[in-house]
Amino acid sequence: MTPEAAQGTRRLRVGCFLGTDGDYGGAGRILWNVLRHADRIGIEPVAVLSRRGPGVAELEARGIPWTVWPKEDQGVAAAAFRAVRIRGLVREHDLDLVHCLSGAFGWRAWELRALRRAGCPVLVHTQRPIPAASPYLRHTDAVAACSAYLAGELRCDAPVHAVHDLVDAERMQAGRSLRAELGIPPETRVVAFVGRPRTAKGIGLFLEVAASGLLPDTRFLLSVQRGNRLPDTWDEETLRARIAAAPQVELLGHVARIEDVYATADALLLPFLGEEPCPAVLEEAAVAGVPVVTSRGGSVREYVEEGLSGLYVASPSVQNLAEALARVLEGRPAADRRGGIAAWGRERFLERPIRTLRAIYRALGGGADRTAEAC
Template sequence: MRRRICYFLGTYEDWGGASRALLNFIVRVDRQKFDPLVVVTKPGKLLEKLAELGIATAVRPKQDWNGNPFKFVLDVFQAIAFLREQKVDLIHLNGGSLGWKPPELIAARILGTPVLVHYHIVSKSVTPFLRFVQGVIAVSRFVAEHTPFGGKSISVVHNIADVARFGHGRSIRQELGFAESDIVIGFLGQIKSIKGVEMFLRLPEALDNPKVKFMIAGETKDKDPEFIARFNAAVAANPAINYVGFRSDPENIYASADILVMPSQWEEPCAMVLFESAAARKPIIASRTGGTPEIIQDGVNGLLFERDDFAALVRHIRQLIDHPAERAALGERAYQAVEKSFIQAPVQKLEHLYLETLG
């Protein structure tokens, strides 16, 4: 008998680390054992994509305590009705996908439906309703060790690589204005100060090589208008930098780059860029922060540098620019590493956790 797993995604699109990470698992769980139901916050193209994959979906807005106890009780009863109607056996929700005081957890407690919460970042504090869940999934040992989960059972399940998608991107250099002879250094991710974008913007002057071009892809998310102004000014002032903005085809952006750089200035929990660049067989240079060293072995499947060591980042890039064979070998070893450890093994670990939780 297949068990229905209800996934609360917390979004309506597949761009963004946490949502894309969970979606990678959803499409790979054993359909003979599990029947996935994905709950999104509003209609969008993601529903069409999931329908094509034969995955059931539902739309429910995020709900939270608003100071009105009658409204909260009504939300609880509506959540009970939803879980019953959908015949949900287990709930798997992204941390932050529901409100701080989510009525869905009360409904699950009343129905006796087990809940697993998936944490993709370190949180200084977690919802007090965490006491109603059966277990916590952390995307890295770093997240597990630095978030106060209050004694809850914690399983570390690293993210996985979507080789089917990111291993089959096509180069769109001509569309992006790059020559085939250019060496393209890429940055993919949200445009935020903590992502190290400003360090990346210093690279053209430091490398001073007319054959090296720079590509930045991602949505501007930083709330600091001064940072946004500095970013826009730097991009406008340097013709070697091409900011392509948000792209719905990140697989083609990876395919168009020669080297990926992830200069994060915060404790990166388990960045999807590490897995996606590896799936595309592209070498990556990343700052040694958070859970990144759990994925990247320096010199084996990528290169690491201390977050504030700009000189080391420049040295790594120059090394790969000057040695194309080494560049290709590093990308190939990155692919082999994800193929061995970050495609099927985490999915099997998650499936085992489902069965264990369901008893």
């Protein structure tokens, strides 16, 4: 029984502005996983898509009402019109509060001003730093940052809460091994890299470790995920040229069922070189029960329980990374190790965020004393 049912109160109706038309991973997955766990959080969600798209099928299968709010950056002349429309949307769907991803309204975000003036509480969720002058910090009632590290970097008058992203545990623990498909024998050790092909993500070091020969009888899988192209992103020609020097590496490209990569790997190697604000791959790996070898930059230390879910390497050289991987791969039997990691990951990246979000929603929406009136 949910807390709301036990207390005899109605659930808060939360408008989740996704800023996208489907779950494509990355930051956009944050609110999709909120929708998937709405019953456990104790809310009645209304999904607001940027346009009709692939996500509609899942929403309708789950019985979640949805509507469309285009992400636009129109000028001041359009601000009044959009302000009237957003208030109408709130009334139409009887919303108690709005939970939006940073960027969901475009960079001007006229809607945030209108919601505040109408007295509708707003929670902004972010996976990355936001400039202090941004409307997403100036016109919100609270901010959910995906790590304590990121929360400490934000400069905002509104309360800032550290809320690790919810992970879809059922999905991450339901992967199927790709070993047979890839021709990898059961006894061969498998190390994977999951992420965007960027220098800051440590893809170069991953390939150097694979080519070093320090881990014989080991296959390396490279799952390159799609995303915005940043200056340090490798193009396909560079990527394939580097892989040619490491025949132990299998380029998988973008894998939609990323849980299958986790089910195949004995360990992940993610030697981040920058200050990572929110490495979601570490959350997914933990819930899937896969140990990781990584660095400590930014928020990474919040995502790995050293000695249980993985190891940190203070100076990520090829030698140090290979030695850490050898220790992880020679640990306890795989099933035993994965079960312990998954239990820790589920509590850290599912149960705890559910409790935190429930408390934030109640504080913003009025909790048990909230009446049935919309904003």
